[in-house]
Structure formats: structure tokens, C-alpha cells
Amino acid sequence: MNSSLPRLAIVGGGFTGATFAVQAARRSPIALDIVIIEPNAELGRGLPYRGSDPDHRVNGPIATHSIDPLDTSHVQRWLEKTHLLTQDPGAHCSFGTFLRRGDYGRYLHEAVQEFASRNESGSTIRHQRSRVDQIHLTANQVALKLQTGESLLADSVVLAFGNPAARVPPMLQDLTEHPSVISSPLAGDGLQALCQRLTPGSQVAVMGTSLTAADVISTLLRQSSGVRITAFSRRGLVPHRQRPPDAKAQQNLPQTWLVDRINGQVPSYLDPGYGSAWTVRHLCAAMRQRIKSLTSQGMPWQQGFDEARDVVWQFWPLLGHAEKQRFFRRLRVWYDVARFRLPPQTAESLDKAVAAGRLSFCARSLVNVKALNNGRLELQFQRQGQSIEQEFDALINCTGFDLGGDIDPLTLAGRMVKSGLLVRDQSGVGFRVDQNCRVMGFSGQSSPRIRLVGPATAGVFGDSLGAMFIAVQAHRMLPSLFDDLGLMPYF
Ligand SMILES: Cc1cc2nc3c(=O)[nH]c(=O)nc-3n(C[C@H](O)[C@H](O)[C@H](O)COP(=O)(O)OP(=O)(O)OC[C@H]3O[C@@H](n4cnc5c(N)ncnc54)[C@H](O)[C@@H]3O)c2cc1C
Structure with missing residues (x-):
């Protein structure tokens, strides 16, 4: 670490933090001291790319998933270097290459390491394993209070804390500890444990019919043979599949x-x-x-x-x-x-399960869930004014995130809202930022030292959720960040 260099602190080391750090290091006019504060051991993985389920794939072609949007062949070069596709021959299909999300997480982690000490500006990228609890502005810097008790001063801060926690619908809130209810399938190992308990003929209800549901269904189909799955959502809409590439x-x-x-x-x-x-x-x-x-x-x-x-x-x-x-x-x-389209491999496995009668999608609203004495669950649905009751052996919540939901006051975002540094965007989704992602707090002024990038800016930019949009968003706002730091004009 060189304390005389301008310090850029990045809060969160998922895809957003990783692409931001790499692009800043590659494009900065002078060397920066870049610190990513992230509690997880590996950078880049964040929430989606940390698992190891072989059926969970990245849902777009690899060229759109590079860590650096000006170097779109970077993933391909990494694949050639690591020979990864020999271990995953199913990744390639006529639609392109769709990596397993765990492998893509490894790519992101290794890509940050590659540029951590060798990059065009001579910057360094360090990983500080912790969580940021609070942020406040000092006279000409930003002070970050870490969960470890340490403090860190930075010249500029980029908030890359991703999505809020998955939403748990009200009728499941008293059942989150029930062994047959998986309220957050992407967190912990509850889904794996459930798969082992299910037996052929078990009936599983999946609440939600989007990409998370598709992942969970793929896991169930592979790991619990003979289970019957009913996936439902209010409209029963299932994601379309990716299109073939235009060669x-x-x-x-x-x-x-x-x-x-x-x-x-x-x-x-x-x-x-x-x-x-x-x-x-x-x-x-x-x-x-x-x-x-x-x-x-x-x-x-x-x-x-x-x-x-x-x-x-x-x-x-x-x-x-x-x-x-x-x-x-x-x-x-x-x-x-x-x-949000299905990777072709996932689409194929769902199609086969529907054809074999193991999976059905339907439009209905869940109104109540009752835990029965025999361990099963009774679900009460509403459909076209009619009430339907049906028993299941398990229920998995795949309703995803709610970017417009209540803000947890115990998170960094919640604390920043309380201190007036962040305000909810008027659209009701995410937080308010200006065109260069500077946060706009309670005062309505944009703060030149704190930026917010990624999913939490969806209210302002409409779609800042996928890797390529986040990477290009970071690319777009770097010149203003360098400018705010008083660095030479962007090259
Ligand atoms: C299941 C799933 C699959 C997806 N698949 C794809 C895909 O295939 N292709 C695609 O383009 N997009 C996909 N997405 C969209 C995804 O949102 C983006 O690709 C990207 O991962 C968002 O990255 P992020 O870093 O903003 O958020 P996250 O991945 O959620 O990472 C946020 C990080 O911030 C850290 N953090 C949070 N609070 C703090 C704090 N206070 N202090 C320090 N660190 C903190 C967390 O530990 C976490 O590592 C998927 C999303 C999900 C949920």
C-alpha cells in the first residue's frame, strides 16, 4: 500500500465491485490505491457466482460477461488458459458458451487477481475482508467504519453492495424455520438438504416462475429423482430462452x-x-x-x-x-x-421435465400456508376468484428480490438512509444518483466522493442489473470519478 496515492474504496466485492476495480486500475491516468471491502473470501463471486451447482449457468454468452467491457475476449482467453471447458463439455451449445455460475465466479476472482498488481496505471487492488457498517463524509475525505472495528479513510467511495436480501412473502414469514419451507434457496444449504430428504413421488411447490425458480427446478430435477414439481406465480409467466447468436x-x-x-x-x-x-x-x-x-x-x-x-x-x-x-x-x-432469458441448457431440461409430466407451471396466487401435523404443507391458492387447497411436501420461495421493498435499517444502505446520505429514488426502486452515479442524499446535492453502481441504481437507469450493463455503467462513469479526484483528463 502506498498512502500517498489517491485511495478508492469499493464497498462490496461481487461482480460490480470487481469490474469497477479492474476498470479503474486499467483506465486511471495515475496509480490508485484501490481497496475492496468484502466479507467473502473470493472477489467477484458476490451472491450469484459463489455456488457450485452444475446446473446453474450464466444466462448470457461469455463475451457479454467479461470483467472489462473493452476487453470482451478476456473470458475466452481465460477459458483457453485454464482448459475449463474440458471439465464442462455441456457449457457449449449451438447458442454459444454458457458457463456454470460457479466457474464464472472463479473467472471473476482470478481476473481481479490478474490485474491486482499488474495493470496499465500501476494501481494496486487490495481485498480487505470485512463489512462496512457506516460511512460519513469528513472535510475532504470519506470515513468508512468496518465491522472489524477498524476505520478507513478514502478519497472516493463506490458503493457496490448489490441487491437487498431476498423477499420472504408475508404468508411464509412464520414458517421460515419449518424444515419443508425453503425461504431463501440461494443462501445456505437448505435446498441441498431438502433434495436429500425428498423421495420419488414427493410433491414440491415452487413459488415464482422466473430465473431463480428455473435454477431451483434444475437442482430438484437432478438431485431428487421422481419428485413432482408445481411452479406457480400470479401470471404463470416463464422466461423466454436465449436467442441463437447472429454469426x-x-x-x-x-x-x-x-x-x-x-x-x-x-x-x-x-x-x-x-x-x-x-x-x-x-x-x-x-x-x-x-x-x-x-x-x-x-x-x-x-x-x-x-x-x-x-x-x-x-x-x-x-x-x-x-x-x-x-x-x-x-x-x-x-x-x-x-x-431475463433462460440459458439454453436450463430451458432444455425444463422442457423435458414438462414433457415427462414431472413439472408444471401455473398461474395462481398463494394466499395462505398451513403446516400440517404430518410434516406436509397445505397451500391455499386463489385463481380467478376461486379458492384451491392443495397439499405439498415442500415449498420453495423463488420470488426474488424486491428493490422497492422496505430498507433494512441494520444494513449499510439503511444506515446511510438514516444519516441522509442516501435517499430512495422517486420511482420507488433503489436509490437516487445523478447521471454519473454520484449519490444524491437528503439535501438533493450530489456527493462527488460517494458513488453507487449496479442493481441499486435501477430506479434511475431502468436496467442496471445484468453484468454487461453494470460493466458499461462503470466504464461510463469513470471519467467523472477521475475528474472529481482532480486527476488528469481521462484518456
Ligand atoms: C441468482 C442470480 C443469477 C444471476 N445471473 C446472472 C447472469 O447469468 N448474467 C448476468 O448478467 N447477471 C446475472 N445476475 C444479475 C446480477 O445481479 C449481476 O450479474 C451481478 O452479479 C450483480 O453484482 P453485484 O456485485 O452488484 O451484487 P452481488 O453479487 O449481490 O454482490 C454484492 C456484494 O457486496 C457485498 N456487501 C454487501 N454489503 C456490504 C457491506 N456493507 N460491506 C461490504 N460488502 C458488502 C456482499 O457480500 C456481496 O458480495 C444474476 C443475479 C442473481 C441473483
Whole structure:
């Protein structure tokens, strides 16, 4: 550590913290002392990439998952160096290469190590294993109080603390300790333990039908032979699958192709025209028309969807708060099934299970759960005004995160809200930041020393949830960060 260098502290070492550190080290005009504060042993893994389930795969092609969006072949080079695909021949299919999430986590960890002491600016990246409990501004620095009791002073802080804890629906809150209820399948080993207890013929209810549900179902199908699975959600919508790659479009791409795609121009058909307000209704109609026109020419619908999705961060801020709230309330669920697509391997295993009668998806709302004396659960559903009761051997909650839910006052975000450094975005989702991700606290002023990046900025940018969007978001805001630190102009 060199204490004379400007210090950049990154709170959270998941994908967001990892890509931010690597890009800062590679692009800074001078050497920085970069410290990532993360309680987990390995950087990059965060929540999604720490497990070892062979059926949980990254849901996009590897070139969009590089740690550095200006070096999109970096994952491919790592794969060649490690020969990883020899241990996972199923990763490659006609749609591209879809890594196991645990392997991708290893990639991210090793990528941070690769650049930790050897990078273009001569910066260092250190991992401090702890949790940040509190942050406050001093006269010209930021003070971080760590769980270990230590304090750390930094010239600039990037908050990369990811998603809030998974939501536990009200009817499950008294049952979180019940052995047949898995309220947080991604945390701990409750799901593995359940799989071992289930026997052929066991009936399992999966609450939620999105990507988390798809992962959990894949695990159940492999590890608990003969179980019958009913996955339900209010509308019963299941994510679409990834599209086959467009080989022609991928030829002779410049190194900047991913950044160019996301930072490129908003298609003119999305613009409502001079003097007209941007509305969700107009956007939906324009996208529908575009998709119709593309599919009538034999092109995949995903192409039209992705054109808008890639630049959503540019037009989302043009929508009023009421429009954003309308989207989150009414349309998000439809957007999500097209946006968060299934890796082809997962899609195939679900299709087979449906065809074999082991899995069904349905639209119904859960209203109550009763624990029966025989260890089973009685679920009460509501569907089209009718009440249905059904018994199951287990219930797994896959309803995911709620970026608009209550903020836990015991988390760093909760404490920063209390001290006025963070405020909820007016859309009701995530926290308020300016265009360069500087947090905007209670005073309404943006703070040049504290930035927030990644999923918690979804209210401001619409979609800052996937790896490629986060990586390009970091790329976009680095010049302003260097500027705020008083460093030479960005090169
Ligand atoms: C199950 C799942 C699968 C996904 N799969 C994909 C995918 O295939 N492709 C894709 O593009 N996106 C995927 N995503 C989206 C995902 O949100 C992003 O890819 C990315 O992982 C977000 O990274 P993050 O670092 O912001 O958050 P996280 O991965 O949640 O990491 C946040 C980190 O911050 C740390 N932290 C939190 N609070 C503190 C504190 N106070 N002090 C210090 N550290 C703290 C945590 O320990 C954690 O390691 C997936 C998401 C989930 C949940």
C-alpha cells in the first residue's frame, strides 16, 4: 500500500465491485490505491457466482460477461488458459458458451487477481475482508467504519453492495424455520438438504416462475429423482430462452463493440417526437411494431427487444416518476420474462421435465400456508376468484428480490438512509444518483466522493442489473470519478 496515492474504496466485492476495480486500475491516468471491502473470501463471486451447482449457468454468452467491457475476449482467453471447458463439455451449445455460475465466479476472482498488481496505471487492488457498517463524509475525505472495528479513510467511495436480501412473502414469514419451507434457496444449504430428504413421488411447490425458480427446478430435477414439481406465480409467466447468436453480426467487430452497443443512439422509432412526452405506452407500442416488422422479415423477436433494452439507461430517465412506477407495477413482469432469458441448457431440461409430466407451471396466487401435523404443507391458492387447497411436501420461495421493498435499517444502505446520505429514488426502486452515479442524499446535492453502481441504481437507469450493463455503467462513469479526484483528463 502506498498512502500517498489517491485511495478508492469499493464497498462490496461481487461482480460490480470487481469490474469497477479492474476498470479503474486499467483506465486511471495515475496509480490508485484501490481497496475492496468484502466479507467473502473470493472477489467477484458476490451472491450469484459463489455456488457450485452444475446446473446453474450464466444466462448470457461469455463475451457479454467479461470483467472489462473493452476487453470482451478476456473470458475466452481465460477459458483457453485454464482448459475449463474440458471439465464442462455441456457449457457449449449451438447458442454459444454458457458457463456454470460457479466457474464464472472463479473467472471473476482470478481476473481481479490478474490485474491486482499488474495493470496499465500501476494501481494496486487490495481485498480487505470485512463489512462496512457506516460511512460519513469528513472535510475532504470519506470515513468508512468496518465491522472489524477498524476505520478507513478514502478519497472516493463506490458503493457496490448489490441487491437487498431476498423477499420472504408475508404468508411464509412464520414458517421460515419449518424444515419443508425453503425461504431463501440461494443462501445456505437448505435446498441441498431438502433434495436429500425428498423421495420419488414427493410433491414440491415452487413459488415464482422466473430465473431463480428455473435454477431451483434444475437442482430438484437432478438431485431428487421422481419428485413432482408445481411452479406457480400470479401470471404463470416463464422466461423466454436465449436467442441463437447472429454469426454475421459478430464478424469483424471493433474492440469497443459492447460499449458502443450500450452507449449507442436510442433508435428513432422509440422517440415519441418533438414536444411529446415519453410514456411507457408509447414505448411498448413502438417496440411491438418494431418486433412485428423484424419477425415478418424472418428475424428473431429478441433483436427488436434487445435494441431497446441495450439503451434503456438513456431513455428511462426521460420518463416521469408516475410512468416509472406504472412500469414497475404493471409491466415489469412482462418485460422480465423477455429480458431475463433462460440459458439454453436450463430451458432444455425444463422442457423435458414438462414433457415427462414431472413439472408444471401455473398461474395462481398463494394466499395462505398451513403446516400440517404430518410434516406436509397445505397451500391455499386463489385463481380467478376461486379458492384451491392443495397439499405439498415442500415449498420453495423463488420470488426474488424486491428493490422497492422496505430498507433494512441494520444494513449499510439503511444506515446511510438514516444519516441522509442516501435517499430512495422517486420511482420507488433503489436509490437516487445523478447521471454519473454520484449519490444524491437528503439535501438533493450530489456527493462527488460517494458513488453507487449496479442493481441499486435501477430506479434511475431502468436496467442496471445484468453484468454487461453494470460493466458499461462503470466504464461510463469513470471519467467523472477521475475528474472529481482532480486527476488528469481521462484518456
Ligand atoms: C441468482 C442470480 C443469477 C444471476 N445471473 C446472472 C447472469 O447469468 N448474467 C448476468 O448478467 N447477471 C446475472 N445476475 C444479475 C446480477 O445481479 C449481476 O450479474 C451481478 O452479479 C450483480 O453484482 P453485484 O456485485 O452488484 O451484487 P452481488 O453479487 O449481490 O454482490 C454484492 C456484494 O457486496 C457485498 N456487501 C454487501 N454489503 C456490504 C457491506 N456493507 N460491506 C461490504 N460488502 C458488502 C456482499 O457480500 C456481496 O458480495 C444474476 C443475479 C442473481 C441473483
